[in-house]
Amino acid sequence: MKELLVKLGQVDRRYIFLFIAAAVVLPLLFPLNFPTRATPHTRAVFDIIDQIPPDNNPILISFDYGPSIMPECHPMAYAILRHAFARRVKVVGLTLANDAAGLAEEAFRNVAREYGREYGKDYVFLGYKAGGSAVILSIGEDLKKTFPRDFYGKPTAEIPMLAEVHNYNQIPLIIPLTGSATATFWIIYAGTRYRARVADGVTAVMAAELYPYLQTKQLSGMLAGLKGAAEYEHLVEEAGYSRGARRASRGMDALSTMHLVIIGFIILGNIGFFLSRRDAKKGESR
Amino acid sequence: MKRRVPLLICLFSGLFFGIQFFVPHHQVRQVYSNGLRWLIVVAAFTIIMAVGSLIVHHLRRVHRRTKGWGYSLVTLGTLLGMVAAGAATGIRPGSLFNKLFLNVQAPMQATMFGILAFYIASASYRAFRARSKEATLLLLAAIFLMLSAVSFIGYYFPRITTLSEWLLMVPNMAAQRGILFGVYLGTLATSIKIILGIERGWMGGGR
Numbered sequence: 019m020k021e022l023l024v025k026l027g028q029v030d031r032r033y034i035f036l037f038i039a040a041a042v043v044l045p046l047l048f049p050l051n052f053p054t055r056a057t058p059h060t061r062a063v064f065d066i067i068d069q070i071p072p073d074n075n076p077i078l079i080s081f082d083y084g085p086s087i088m089p090e091c092h093p094m095a096y097a098i099l100r101h102a103f104a105r106r107v108k109v110v111g112l113t114l115a116n117d118a119a120g121l122a123e124e125a126f127r128n129v130a131r132e133y134g135r136e137y138g139k140d141y142v143f144l145g146y147k148a149g150g151s152a153v154i155l156s157i158g159e160d161l162k163k164t165f166p167r168d169f170y171g172k173p174t175a176e177i178p179m180l181a182e183v184h185n186y187n188q189i190p191l192i193i194p195l196t197g198s199a200t201a202t203f204w205i206i207y208a209g210t211r212y213r214a215r216v217a218d219g220v221t222a223v224m225a226a227e228l229y230p231y232l233q234t235k236q237l238s239g240m241l242a243g244l245k246g247a248a249e250y251e252h253l254v255e256e257a258g259y260s261r262g263a264r265r266a267s268r269g270m271d272a273l274s275t276m277h278l279v280i281i282g283f284i285i286l287g288n289i290g291f292f293l294s295r296r297d298a299k300k301g302e303s304r
Numbered sequence: 305m306k307r308r309v310p311l312l313i314c315l316f317s318g319l320f321f322g323i324q325f326f327v328p329h330h331q332v333r334q335v336y337s338n339g340l341r342w343l344i345v346v347a348a349f350t351i352i353m354a355v356g357s358l359i360v361h362h363l364r365r366v367h368r369r370t371k372g373w374g375y376s377l378v379t380l381g382t383l384l385g386m387v388a389a390g391a392a393t394g395i396r397p398g399s400l401f402n403k404l405f406l407n408v409q410a411p412m413q414a415t416m417f418g419i420l421a422f423y424i425a426s427a428s429y430r431a432f433r434a435r436s437k438e439a440t441l442l443l444l445a446a447i448f449l450m451l452s453a454v455s456f457i458g459y460y461f462p463r464i465t466t467l468s469e470w471l472l473m474v475p476n477m478a479a480q481r482g483i484l485f486g487v488y489l490g491t492l493a494t495s496i497k498i499i500l501g502i503e504r505g506w507m508g509g510g511r
Contacts, residue, residue: 085413
């Protein structure tokens with residue numbers, strides 16, 4: 019038994035890969051529907067959107083993610099769009115990532131179809147603009163001069179939904195969805211410079227970096243990784259805004275089992291490590 | 305002259321963009337606003353430079369038959385293929401470009417990133433060993449954070465979530481804030497050096 023435990027401290031990585039693959043694939047094939055409880059940071063984002071009056075000023079979603087982090091950020095986009103469209107909150111979308119326009123457009127098109135929302139009246143997609151922080155600052159001066167045309171080539175000055183939207187003063191909430199430093203750019207440039215309200219949706223690995231901004235309230239809320247997306251989905255469903263659209267929750271089943279497998283391996287590795295170290299010490303004392 | 309003009313432009317732009325923050329006059333705002341739009345145009349040109357540099361790099365690899373030159377050929381072929389698809393059918397929904405992006409590029413990139421999970425699992429199994437007091441603390445923090453990321457554990461044992469939230473809000477935040485102060489003070493010092501022409505690495509030539 020002891021020998022077996024020591025051996026478990028030196029498992030070949032191919033076995034670890036096999037267990038991880040099973041932990042990811044099986045819950046996707048046979049959903050476990052683990053229950054979820056929203057953290058205060060996720061609930062804060064939900065509450066802000068829930069309090070925005072319908073058919074009023076639009077929220078701004080910046081789709082700053084490419085396909086590589088799409089499994090974490092795309093479900094956030096879907097859940098937030100469902101919430102906004104269900105409540106008739108208007109949405110302006112744009113992207114600062116050059117490989118995100120296709121993903122953002124797809125999310126808008128699918129959710130708008132689901133809720134019967136109309137382009138130009140309920141939502142607008144401005145597309146991609148190079149420049150990062152310069153674009154964020156420029157929107158603070160004039161949105162329509164920064165984006166003279168939308169993603170489809172239509173002049174933004176002719177879009178009815180944007181008639182009264184000039185800069186951040188008419189935007190009650192900005193939600194950048196990203197896995198890069200763009201998250202802090204929005205806080206620093208739009209939030210601090212123009213006093214806009216910002217709530218980030220970021221990859222789990224990015225979340226730890228943003229806690230200082232949460233504490234200073236420069237960040238009004240945060241969706242952290244796939245878990246944040248699943249929590250938001252849960253809140254949207256709990257409030258009755260959507261039914262059965264559980265894109266992130268399905269992924270969370272796989273992520274949860276994978277975490278448990280990794281924790282199990284770490285514990286086994288440490289048991290093996292302690293036993294082999296104790297044997298080595300005994301050998302030295304003899 | 306070749307060096308002085310860029311240095312003067314840098315000095316003037318740096319001082320202006322710093323001072324304008326405190327001057328609400330409409331003409332200053334107008335210049336600032338135009339300056340931002342120039343920056344956006346310049347940023348667009350950097351993309352052209354990046355694509356150009358990518359093409360030149362891979363053409364050179366193919367020409368010299370460097371090891372793995374076949375991959376460079378695939379890179380060039382797919383780059384030109386996507387450009388051709390975009391030019392011929394546009395980038396709107398339903399176009400060939402859009403279909404290729406959503407059904408080929410997006411799943412491939414997501415898969416590449418997904419493979420990381422296997423390496424992270426294997427690395428954490430080997431690295432997270434309680435070899436010292438510090439390593440034990442790191443190990444425990446990692447386990448609590450991973451446990452709180454398991455949906456049903458957060459649901460049935462909210463205290464684990466509270467503990468992991470404390471770890472993020474107190475020790476993590478203290479460390480992050482220290483790092484941020486260091487980074488931003490460094491950024492400020494470097495910016496001043498660039499504006500005053502002390503740091504000239506951006507002009508090329510390494511001086």
